[in-house]
Amino acid sequence: LNTARVESLRDNINRPTRKISYPKNADGTPVYTSEFFGENVFHLQQIAKALPKPAYASFLKQMRGRQALDRATADAIAHAVRIWAMDRGATHFTHWFQPQTDTTAEKHDAFLSLKSTFTAAGEEVTAIDAFSGSQLLQAEPDASSFPSGGMRSTFEARGYTVWDTTSPMFIQEGPHGTSVLYIPSVFISYNGDALDEKTVLLRSTEQISKACCDLLSLVESVPVGAQPKTNHVFTTLGTEQEYFLIDRSLYSLRPDIKTTGRTLVGNLPPKHQQMDDHYFGRIPSKVMATMSEAELELFRLGVPVKTRHNEVAPQQFELAPIFEEASLAVDHNLLTMDVLSKVAHKNKLKVLYHEKPFKGVNGSGKHCNWSMSTDSGENLLDPTVKPETNYRFLLILVSVLHAVQQHGALLRTSIASSSNEHRLGACEAPPSILSIFLGQHLTEVLNSIEESRPIKNFSMPEIQTIKLGGTALDVKVASLPSIARDLTDRNRTSPFAFTGNKFEFRAVGSKQSPSFPVTILNAAVASALQDVSAALREQMGSKPFPSDADKLAVIKQFIVKTKNIRFEGDGYSDAWIAEAEKRGLPNIKTCPEAFEQLIAPHHLSMLTKLGIFSNSELTSRYFIMNERYAKDLLVEANTMRTLLAQQILPAAFEYRGSLAQSVQLLNAIEGESQSPELEALKALTPVVKKMQAAIVGLDEAIAKLHTIHDDAVAEAKAASDFIVPALQHARIIADQLEVLTADKYYPIPRYSELLWF
Ligand code: ADP
Ligand code: MG
Structure with missing residues (x-):
């Protein structure tokens, strides 16, 4: 066997599981999770403690966007948080922000400062620890190397990070018992344009709150000038x-996973996920150790x-x-992804967040559970x-239906990336068609309203129970209690x-920041809520408030209008693709097509009208998405080319050499001109030739991209047209070669090794 592979496997087997100790009280009893939960966070209570009452009140007003933070308050908070952080070992602070890279960015500064005093004896310099209000509020990292989609040229690279007071500061442990104070921030340009993911998310939250409060004031019949029941609505996300x-150690032998996050070559082992024995299975001990340390x-x-649980694919x-x-x-x-990576590293493991690291088994998603809540905590x-x-629920529900119908294509854009493209519609993830599943119960509710008839069989008792005490076979399991039945069914x-x-x-x-998809969803729903409110106002005419009949009429109007995006069947089936086409639902298959939607007039005007994006922010994002896609694919093509030319092909050559030698020897000794070794050699030869041709094909695809200059959109299109098929073709040949090459020569860990602990 290839020695590097053997050593890696041996290392894996011999490595002990890392042990950490959970917090213990002085008497050795465990500290409960609730007692140390959030201990590294600088909470509002701590700010309250640090500030005089009026200053704290003005800070709260600032947090809710009602006034600017004054200098004295900022200084007081900065002082308090520095002492708190330094007492916990912090030596540095950093603004922590989210450029359009799906990851976070940070630049550390020490609290250490030098203070000069001038006396008769001359200048005296002393070291002090300091952190001012203005350092807390704002920093100016050199922004020239973050993606900006042409919004800034390098000579005007100013970018500012500004403290997001709605997200608490926290400390993270560094090496040697030190730690760093993290200040969650937004990242904007000199002109106030959003350069990050957070600014637009916060704007979208504001808009959904405004639009929703307006609708609620109608629904709840709040007289003009009176205090509404709901002053603020926020979106919730899980x-x-x-x-x-x-x-x-196996990972380190796979240049493809290291540089692209996924395997560019490799065949499935005979057993992978087909037995369904990994899903919810026993969590492997090394994984448990990593999970609980991260937790x-x-x-x-x-x-x-x-x-925490095992997913469908092995090692997922x-x-x-x-x-x-x-x-x-x-x-x-984002913090979770980061901490998990760090802890896995300490445990000699590697986390793969790529949406499709292994071909042929399930990929990974990040299901975004989303709702809206009032400031009194009611889930709308x-x-x-x-x-x-x-009616309140139904009006909100039809708003979401309307949002997805109007801007489904834009939601598709929000999840478009070269990596997610491998997963969408690949039998474990929904296809590229945006539709909504409501379940049997709600579907009947909406149908009954549409058809103006009473609801069928669905006047549900408070809680439906499933009785386990008797079955059709009359086998009684009296020892089992009755359980409540969830009224919603599921459609994966x-x-x-x-x-x-x-x-x-x-x-x-799974790899992307949830920020952009949630921003787009918020925006679309905010716009839909406005439409629904407008329809209500039209319906109620000169009355001060809509009657129940008015509400029902508007609900019905939107039920009818949005019918085509409701789909209860199998989203993975081909029949659905045909059906969706008949319904006129967009099926956007490639990333460049998806990116186009961002600047399509219908979507662009919705986003700019709400002020969630400016025109230039949208075009810049459009370029960034195209640029990133082209770069991702170019990196994959170059990685594949090197892997094939320098590892896979030479391994096949070596094996061929050994076969040729045997053939020659056998021929000399036994006079055997048609040895089985010769058969094996002959089988190998055409595939090796095809591999060489595939490498040329990759080179040509790469060269096509290099002929395009300063046109991200054309580059993305070329990447999609030429690099994607060249990679797919090269993989087919590489996978054939893996099967034909003796294991001893195969240079990189196989799926059967990677997907097994
Ligand atoms: P599932 O419905 O997928 O079986 P759960 O009910 O446990 O699973 O919820 C999955 C995720 O949805 C969790 O992160 C949970 O906190 C989140 N979630 C539950 N209710 C809400 C809500 N009102 N808004 C947003 N997320 C929610
Ligand atoms: Mg779920």
Whole structure:
């Protein structure tokens, strides 16, 4: 066997599982999770403690966007947080922000400062620790190397990070017992344009709040001038994060996974996921060790990670938090991904967040569970017991239907990337067609309203129970209690499904930041809510408030209008693709087509009218997406080319050499001119030739991209047209060669090794 592979496997087997100790009280008893949860977070209570009452009140007003933060308050908070952080070992602080790279960015500065005093004896320099209000509020990283889509040229590279007061500061441990103070921030240009993911998310949240409060004031009949019941609405988000974990020493022998996050070559082992024995199976001990170490750190960071389990594919896992306000949930998802990677590294494992690291088994998504909540904590998508008369719920529901119908193509854009493209429609993820699944119960509710008839059989008792005490065979299991039945059924094949009291946007990719998809969803729903409010106003005419009949009429109007995006069947089937086409639903197959939607007039005007994006922010994002896609594929093509030319092909040559030698020897000794070795050699030769041709094909595709200059859109198109098929073709040949080459010569770890602990 190839020695590097053997050593890696041996290393994997001999490595002990890393042990960490969970917090213990002085008497050795465990500290409960709730007691240390959030201990590395600088909470509002701490700000309250640090500030005089009026200053704290003005800080709260600032947080809610009602006034600017004054210098004295900022200084007081900065002082308090520095002492708090330094007492916990912090030596540095950093603004922590989210450029359009799907990851976070940070640049550390020490609290250390020098202070000069001038005396008769001359200048005296002393070292002090300092952190001012203005350092807390704003920093100016050199922004020239972040993606900007041409919005800034390098000579005007100023970018500012500004403290996002809605997300709490926290410390993260560094090496040697030190730590760093993290200040969640937005990232904007000199002209105030959003350069990041967070600014637009915050804007979209504002808009959805405004639009929703307006609708609620109509629905709840709030007289003009009176205090409305709901002053603020926020979106809630719970991100189910899927990922793969593989051995790090094997990973280090795979140049493709290292540079592109996925395997560019490789055949499935005989057994992978077909037995369904990995899903919810026993969690391997090395994985458990990694998960719980990461969870410990995340608990301390105030990230409410709740669920962990094995996923469908071998080595695939999932982690889900308790939902939170969307922008905080995004921060926490990015933090989770980061902490998990770091901890896996310490455990000699590697996390793969790519949407499709292995061909032929399930890929990974990031299901975004989304809803809206009032400031008093009411979930606006909770149908309650009698949804058919809950007009508030129905109006919100049809708004979401309307949003997805109007801007489904834009939602498709928000999840478009070269990596997610491998997953969408590949039998474990919904296709590229955006449709909504509502479930039997709600579908009947909407149908009955549409047909102006009473609801069928669905006047549900408060809780339906399933009785386990007797079955058709009359086998009684009296020892089992009765259980409550969930009123919503499930459809894993839908890209956007109603799951009881929230929607689940399932098409989102595991690797991407949830920020952009949620921003687009918020925007589309905000715009839809405006349309629904306008329809209500029209319907009620000169009355001060809509009657129930008015509400029902508007609900019905939108039910009829949005019918074509409701789909309850199998989203993975070919029949659906044909049906969707008949219904006129867009089926956007490639990324460049998806990116186009961002600047399509219908979507662009919605986003700019709401002020969530400016025209230039949208065009810049459009260029960034195209540029990134082309670059991703170019990196893949170059990685593939090197892997094939320098590792896979030479291995085949070596094997051929050994066969040729045997043939020669056998011929000399036995006079055997048609030895089996010769047969093997002959089988290998045409595939080796095809491999050489495939490498030339890759070179040609790469060269085509290099002839395009300064035109990201053309580059993306060329990447999609030439590099994607060249990669696919080269892979087919490489996989044939893997089968024909003796294992001893095969240079990189195989799927059978990567997908097994
Ligand atoms: P599922 O419905 O997929 O079986 P759960 O009910 O456990 O799973 O929820 C999955 C995710 O959805 C979790 O992260 C959970 O916190 C989140 N979630 C639950 N309710 C809401 C809500 N109202 N808004 C946003 N996310 C929610
Ligand atoms: Mg779910």
